[in-house]
Amino acid sequence: MDFDYDLFVIGGGSGGVRAARIAAGQHGARVGLAEEYRMGGTCVIRGCVPKKLMVFASSFPTAMADAQAYGWQVTVGGLDWSAFRARLDSELDRLEKAYRGGLSSAGVEVHDCRATVVDAHTVHLAGGKTVRAKHILVAVGGRPFVPHFPGSEHVLTSNDIFKLDALPASVLIVGGGYIACEFACILAGLGVKVTQFQRSARILKEFDEEAVDLVAEDMKAQGIDLHCGVVVSGIEPEAGGFRVTCMDGRSDVFGKVIYATGRVPNTESLGLEAAGVALGKGGKVPVDGWSQTAVPSIYAVGDVTDRIQLTPVAIREGHAFADTVFGADPRQPDHDLVASAVFTTPELATVGLTEDAARAKGPIEVYVSSFKPMRSAFAGRADRVLMKLVVCKDTRRVLGCHIVAPEAGEMIQMVGIAMKMGATKEDFDRTCAVHPTMAEELVTMRKPVRTA
Template identity: 50%
Template sequence: MSEYDYDLFVLGAGSGGVRAARLTAQLGLKVGVAEEDRAGGTCVLRGCVPKKFMVYASDVPEQVAYARGFGWGAQCGTFDWPKFRDANQAEVNRLAGIYAANLVKAGADLLLGRACLKGPHTVSIAPSNGDAAYEVTAKHILIAVGGKPFVPEVTGRELAITSDDMFLLDHLPKSMIIVGGGYIAVEFAGVMNGLGVETHLLYRGEHILRPFDHEVREHVTQEMAKKGIKIMTHAEPSALEKVDDGIKVTLTDGTEMVVETVLYATGRTPNTAGLGLEKVGVELNWDGAVRVDDCSKTSVDHIYAVGDVTNRVNLTPVAIREGVAFVETVFKNNPTAYDHALIATAVFSRPEVGTVGLTEAEAVAQGIRVDIYTARFRPMKTTFVGGESRTFMKLIVDHNSDVVLGVHMVGPDSAEIIQMAGIAVKAGLTKAQWDATCAVHPTAAEEFVTLRDKRTA
């Protein structure tokens, strides 16, 4: 009989933790998972999933406008936010229930409560129902508690909301300032604008979407402006103040703005506070992230961490892959490090962004001579109805080897297209092999295999 209650105990029932727990339990090992909220983590509860439903909802007015352009006598009508909000939460709850059920079906124990480490192999759990805390022991421990929204120290910061609050608003505001320039800020700017909210996006830097290719950033900015989103760069609030008609936001340059709601979407930080990691010797990075090696092992041999809590690549599919690699390493005697290079990703902005591989600036910084292929065009659907939105595509190609190093797209269906492009980039295919692939016509994606005009950088 084992000297421990569990072979594996997981802190957090998000995507990475759940995958690791299920796979381990399916090996016939004893697994426990602690979760202080519902199962599913950020992605299911207050991230990718409910946000994508909001994106779909916000697209309807534009789709109705397209319908009229194609001859349909369509009218948009009014948007019922409470009805949508409640339906969205109902779907989130359904998915959370599936996550929980799958854990139990695999043979794992799901313990509802806040968990923290009390010793190298001891976990204390404070039940969510208020019952007395209790302790369990585990041979191996996996930290998979994800992240939480970050709001900088600004006077009046308690007046702002975060992305966690966006799905539970009691009503749609008439006007909103969104502070930030990353994925979350840009996505919510498109959503709120599409739902008819006067939307201002404030970013302290020079261009939104800082890590992305510079031409992608410029194109997204231009297209968002066409849709009526008011983007202010080099803009940062210094104070928020409640006034009769909303919230007065004072910027660092003295500019004052009044809106109904202020959303801070200034990133997320690892959710490590209060877990007791330091007392058992688990080292943290400067940002509070759990420090791990390539196989996700912490500074303590039997304690591992996966997902956003490690602040490596904070994407749901990455957390899942890290969870799989953890099981291979610890329970199958097959040390496995997930390859974080060349991960395709999408921003569900309006317009959508898809990207994989190197940006032009990254390639040049690495001393690689590259050929750059770009295309800008109005999609067929847009042209037919007289629209002005344009799609942008870009290939970064190694001048010497002809290998495609980066693929970038802004426009409809970018996320769907970049998934397939990601396979080609991961495989190291050359531009000649892309060109040898017959185009599917008429599509936007065919542009990627017909690009000819180039410049060298």
């Protein structure tokens, strides 16, 4: 059977691009890739990268206030949002160009259009062309989900924040996941009056409760008006913004309303079901450990699947797929002990099990240290940090680590290496502390605060 490509990738995000580059550049496969928007996907264009740059931008008011406390003569002015936007757009253009350059140098043929699946080996391009491929990789990622309710057409999502012409004076953020909490902190840091509604009893439900409690406390201390157990019933335009009405009767006007209530896979009208790939809950693509769907020639990686939705995970999945199918190096991506960080202020970083999840598996010891960090304490700020280890009583292995602190994401990366190697609490204890640092508390906690 004649094929136009050995591999055709649908989606130019981190996972799809990595798979295409490795298959073509390292293993010599004939590869085509279609992307309907911008190369780089959610992470590079409308996710991790611009978000982290906004995190940096939002941190300067506190940094300058600290500088004053340390004796520096600093005058804090206002943010020139248009200047920041222009610089941000320029950086994203540079990154997209780098992604395209990497594909080109690897020999990947790029199609700047939407692509859909016709059958096990056929892909239809929006321009009217149809191509045949021995293997098809679906890497179309996901998009923000907004529930339908009266006035839902007026809300913004995380995709829109990077394109605002001006920052609003006030904003309501609806949602309690990491995206909602990150943007609440970012916008508050940029000088916006932020209110946040979450329908369930607490924010960041998937993370360790003790760590989340400290994050929520710090968010409120920053002036974020955080309310849990609140459900929006309707939104309508009003002078000065949008009036939001809730099921408990509360009503208020906000300059903008942003929904961060989860994400869904971009599988709608993609043609997978007609090709024999039955979609799972919410439109996710079920795959096995090899990223293979029920149709042997069709694979899927990244946020479109029913696995961990993180950019580094998608990259590893794409790389493993390419090595397995085209490099005679069969291996499955490892989804165990994947570290992650929530870029709130302060950051929340985690690897392994929460205290509740670990307790459900057997007897544990819990070690916790919460304290005022030296830098902010000297500046007169009351914020606290938290270091937490969850340890298996029987094996002594560290099952979970949870950090709430500035730069927590930088710390958890190192902890993740130790835990991946099977480190025990005694291994942590034998490690000499680096003083004075926040992270030294991870190796100086000697007595558990509770056992279960």
